[in-house]
Amino acid sequence: MTVNANTPTDQEIAEWDRDHHLHPWAAVEGFGTDEYMRVNTADGIYLWDAEGKRYIDGPGGMWCAQIGYGRKEMADAIAAQVMEMPYASPWSFTTEPASVLARMIAERSPGDLNTVHFTTGGSTAVDTALRTAFFINNRLGRPEKKIVIGRERGYHGSTFLAATVTGKERFKTQFDKAEELVHFLPDVNPYHRPAGVSLEAWCDAKVEDLQKAIDVIGADRIAAFIAEPVLSSGGVIVPPPGYHKRTLEICRANDILYISDEVVTGFGRLGHWFASEEVFDIVPDMITCAKGLTSGYLPLGACIISDALMQRAAEAEGDDVFYNGYTYSGHPVSCTAAIKNIEIMEREDILGHVRKVTPLFQGRMREIKEKFDIVGDARGEGLLGCIECRPDLEKDTYSEKLKFGQKLDDACEKMGLLLRPFGNMAVFSPPLIITEEQIGDMFDIMEKGLEQISREYDA
Missing domain, CATH: 3.90.1150.10 (Aspartate Aminotransferase, domain 1)
Known part of the structure; x- marks a missing residue:
């Protein structure tokens, strides 16, 4: 902060934050009293x-x-882009940073995931993935195929659809969700398996949970299965070996889209650009990412969609519009930060x-x-x-x-x-x-x- 005659005191900053700043996940009883x-x-x-x-x-x-923090070359790249082109409407224009970054992400994504839709963060990336699944089913004449299968302890965000498919069992909230759109599978945490049950048997049971849900609900009503490779906010839960590949195979057999939520695991957290294929041996239909995409220097998220899915949408009858996007989709300064982030990660x-x-x-x-x-x-x-x-x-x-x-x-x-x-x-x-x-x-x-x-x- 630049010091001048109007610089607030530490006490004033604490008071202003306490009195005027509503933090994420703030306890109601702490409104106006909690200090951070x-x-x-x-x-x-x-x-x-x-x-x-x-x-x-x-x-x-x-x-x-x-x-890490304090990267001067990141600050310089951001500042240069601010001066050259701080914003352009994604409805009317494209920019070099958005186009270059889309290509860079596609080159690092598994399989045929080559189409990138930029969002403002992880929650909006998840919302985009779910809306895309609904959109495609509507275009295919299957408006009843809308239920999403999630998992207990899974976390996918705070926007309406992302919160709807979040299964952290401790959440008791007065915020509404679209409960009719989601079905949760039981806990996959191997640490919580009954005594005497092997990892292999536990994997069999967890895969069977998915198949049973499909049998009861009906594949013709299920749009997608959404899963973090590692359930991060739920307690860094690593499913048993083979779980992801077997659940993907079940989804493919039942025409259910597989959404891999890599908001946490993407961009190096497990030692690879994405964990889906390199660590867990799957190529999903969509990947959501954010967080490590810019190393937190600026907000940015993305939903990455497979060529096969894009082709299905394009070949369906009707001249529809993909009515999904944000004022800051493909924001040139945020995209510049992501490009520089990737450059640093590769160089080092x-x-x-x-x-x-x-x-x-x-x-x-x-x-x-x-x-x-x-x-x-x-x-x-x-x-x-x-x-x-x-x-x-x-x-x-x-x-x-x-x-x-x-x-x-x-x-x-x-x-x-x-x-x-x-x-x-x-x-x-x-x-x-x-x-x-x-x-x-x-x-x-x-x-x-x-x-x-x-x-x-x-x-």
Whole structure:
């Protein structure tokens, strides 16, 4: 912030934020009273608060800070584009950044996913994918084929359709959803499988859940199956091996579109541009992405559509219009940021770096599981992980788990590590540039936090 005579004091900033800024997911009882940590500066994997204290950014912003903070060449590219062409209506014009970025995404997407529709973020990318599925079925004369199959613990966004297909079971909200459009499959988390059930048997059961749903609902009424390769906000849940490929095969056999929500896993989080094919051996009909697309420097999302699906839409009878888009679709400055982001990732081989340090990252989490009785599970893929604790609670409710998570978060925060607690779970998705030494620092603090919290809770 540039200092001048009108620069507000720290107290004024806190008051203005408290009195006028409605944050995402703010608790109603906290309106006008909650105060948030103010971060002033950032560099690499670190954030500094208003008092100058440094923190490791364990969550990587919101799963998005791939190339890290403080990239001057990113700032320069953004500034240059602002001066040259800050905005152009996507209804009337195209721009070089939008066209170049669309091509770059298509080149890195699996299979025949070559058509890119730009959105404002992950939620609008998911809305676009679902609306596209409905649009195509309407063009094919199948207006009844509209139900979407989602999964418990899946998270897909906050816009109306994205929230509708979000299955995080702890959500009890007064926000409306289109309940008639969605059917949720049971939890796929291998950690929650019954004792004595093998991973293979668990996979069989989870695949059967999909087939049973199709049998009951009817394939002629189901438009799409939407799935995160790794259920991220649900607790970094990695489905059992073979799950994605087998569910895709069932979708293909029943003419149900497969939407892979890669808003978190796309752009390097698992060591590849996209995880669908490289990690899970599937080529879906559509992929949604955002977050790591610009490394969080500017908002941008995209829905990537297969050639086969585009051809089906084009060959159907009728001269319809694809009535979907946003004022900021293909925003030239955001697209410039994404182009520069991809250039940096390729020049520095950040994808290769992720693959190189993943064994250390995942290994440290699993060592923590073995070291602490209070830890029930440690899981993840790439630089995406979750430590799930199992505190001995008198009341085993989500509210009590929230209290536990907050205590663990507070303990680590005092030692310079920011967590993203989900109840009794702590999630990690640090900037992809994190070094082996920094991974050690991060998990060293986590261990000290668990030592403190273990003394308070009996496992």
